[in-house]
Amino acid sequence: MTAIGQILCRIGLHRWGRKRGYDEYSSNxxxxxxxxxxxxxxxxxxxxxRDRRR
Incomplete structure (x- = not known):
């Protein structure tokens, strides 16, 4: 990781990747x-x- 990247992550400016979803716990x-x-x-x-009936 570059020094600039470390500094940005430390102050809270992360580079968030792709959003992934899991539905293991419940059907809703x-x-x-x-x-x-x-x-x-x-x-x-x-x-x-989301409600599928709509």
Whole structure:
């Protein structure tokens, strides 16, 4: 990792990669995950699936 990249990640300016979703836990929620391409930090969040009847 370059020195500039380290500095940017330290101040919170990450380069987030592609968003990936998993639906292992329940049929109505999705767990999303993204990783920083420079430092490898992960962020995860859970969202409800959209209603298919609409």
């Amino acid at each position: 929620v999705i767990e999303w995950e993204q990783r920083c391409e420079r430092c490898g930090k992960r962020k995860r969040w859970v969202e409800a699936k």
